[in-house]
Amino acid sequence: MLSLAGGKRDNDLILPINSSLSVTLHQDQLKTTTTAAASQDFTEDRLWLNGEEADVGHPRLQACLREVRRLARKRRGSSTEDTAALSLSYKVHIATENNFPTAAGLASSAAGYACLVSTLARLYGVEGELSEVARRGSGSACRSMLGGFVQWQRGERPDGRDSIAQQVAPETHWPELRVLVLVVSGEKKQVGSTAGMQTSVDTSPLLKHRAEVVVPERLALMVRHIHERDFEGFGQLTMQDSNQFHATCLDTFPPIFYLNDISRQIIALAHRFNAHHGCTKVAYTFDAGPNAVIFMLADTVAEFMEVVRRSFPPTTNGDQFVRGLPVSSASLPEELIAAVVAEPVPGAVQYILHTKVWGWVEHGAGEPICLSSGLCMGPHPHPHPWGCA
Ligand SMILES: Nc1ncnc2c1ncn2[C@@H]1O[C@H](COP(=O)(O)OP(=O)(O)OP(=O)(O)O)[C@@H](O)[C@H]1O
Numbered sequence: 001m002l003s004l005a006g007g008k009r010d011n012d013l014i015l016p017i018n019s020s021l022s023v024t025l026h027q028d029q030l031k032t033t034t035t036a037a038a039s040q041d042f043t044e045d046r047l048w049l050n051g052e053e054a055d056v057g058h059p060r061l062q063a064c065l066r067e068v069r070r071l072a073r074k075r076r077g078s079s080t081e082d083t084a085a086l087s088l089s090y091k092v093h094i095a096t097e098n099n100f101p102t103a104a105g106l107a108s109s110a111a112g113y114a115c116l117v118s119t120l121a122r123l124y125g126v127e128g129e130l131s132e133v134a135r136r137g138s139g140s141a142c143r144s145m146l147g148g149f150v151q152w153q154r155g156e157r158p159d160g161r162d163s164i165a166q167q168v169a170p171e172t173h174w175p176e177l178r179v180l181v182l183v184v185s186g187e188k189k190q191v192g193s194t195a196g197m198q199t200s201v202d203t204s205p206l207l208k209h210r211a212e213v214v215v216p217e218r219l220a221l222m223v224r225h226i227h228e229r230d231f232e233g234f235g236q237l238t239m240q241d242s243n244q245f246h247a248t249c250l251d252t253f254p255p256i257f258y259l260n261d262i263s264r265q266i267i268a269l270a271h272r273f274n275a276h277h278g279c280t281k282v283a284y285t286f287d288a289g290p291n292a293v294i295f296m297l298a299d300t301v302a303e304f305m306e307v308v309r310r311s312f313p314p315t316t317n318g319d320q321f322v323r324g325l326p327v328s329s330a331s332l333p334e335e336l337i338a339a340v341v342a343e344p345v346p347g348a349v350q351y352i353l354h355t356k357v358w359g360w361v362e363h364g365a366g367e368p369i370c371l372s373s374g375l376c377m378g379p380h381p382h383p384h385p386w387g388c389a
């Protein structure tokens with residue numbers, strides 16, 4: 001993730017008012033796992049999210065199911081081989097789990113719908129361009145269908161056929177790039193992204209200006225910084241764009257507040273850290289929630305982690321405070337502590353996840369798949385509510 005976010009010009013087809021760009025994070029640390037089964041014994045489509053049954057009638061979920069089945073029908077219509085397997089009339093049961101907070105501004109809908117569409121596509125034997133289908137679940141999900149640095153093109157067509165994801169650079173392009181996710185709150189946000197963005201589109205003149213003027217310029221610049229692996233430019237623009245996104249939230253009427261006091265303290269800390277070093281060493285971005293995503297190069301991680309630990313010491317979970325990729329220890333020079341670390345706020349950061357950019361090609365698709373109630377393929381990391389062993 002890394003927003004350059006906007007609103008929607010069509011809420012049904014999920015078409016954005018501007019193009020956007022994101023980074024897909026590594027699935028060893030942050031992931032959604034989705035398992036799907038189809039059977040003639042199932043009487044209805046059902047979905048369990050994080051162990052609890054969710055409303056399968058959700059229009060976005062229905063759109064994804066409908067589109068994957070439509071593509072499967074189309075493919076079978078033109079294929080001569082007998083796909084023996086699955087009747088398209090079978091109902092599906094889907095179990096999905098996020099190993100990170102859901103609906104808390106950490107792009108769970110992006111990961112969730114991207115994984116759902118990939119899993120359904122494998123179940124039904126559909127291949128090819130699927131970002132258009134994932135987009136129908138959640139706009140940001142279309143970007144998450146690809147690894148590395150990904151652009152979601154606004155597109156011009158009213159039917160959305162050209163509003164798809166395109167890789168700007170693979171994850172191998174910038175292997176030193178690291179990400180720390182500072183989880184401030186795992187609570188579900190009060191204003192969901194979809195509703196929030198609609199109110200912004202309806203009421204914020206700043207959002208209109210941003211979509212028409214600012215984002216197109218910034219996007220071109222951001223792509224250049226990424227291609228040149230220019231962290232100074234990339235970092236500055238990332239922070240400026242996150243700040244402008246949250247300015248559009250404040251410009252929305254009634255206003256939306258995603259950032260909280262801790263988010264603002266993290267922002268100030270990052271600026272003090274950069275000022276101390278005299279260059280952009282760390283760059284924050286906040287999605288629709290208070291949790292910080294901080295980019296840096298690998299050689300900054302240990303030092304910045306120590307700064308965060310001193311500023312927001314853990315009160316519980318000391319051993320679980322830092323998760324994900326290993327972090328070596330660093331001792332901080334006295335002048336850095338004096339200049340950067342303010343009065344500690346114990347417990348303000350619940351945990352920190354250390355991760356990097358993900359690339360599909362490197363690892364291949366690994367989603368577990370269950371083809372029918374008695375026949376399962378692939379590993380099953382969590383129990384299926386419908387009891388498929
Ligand atoms: N694994 C999943 N499978 C299917 N749907 C999911 C999954 N995870 C989340 N969702 C859907 O996405 C919704 C959360 O989306 P929302 O945009 O509010 O939050 P977010 O995506 O976590 O945050 P943001 O988009 O601001 O980064 C959930 O309520 C649920 O409907």
Ligand SMILES: C[C@@](O)(CCOP(=O)(O)OP(=O)(O)O)CC(=O)O
Pocket residue numbers: 003004005006014020107109110137138139140141193194195287288
């Ligand atoms: C702030 C954002 O996370 C908003 C999420 O936007 P989506 O385009 O995913 O919204 P929906 O399609 O309504 O789910 C920024 C982003 O990821 O683009």
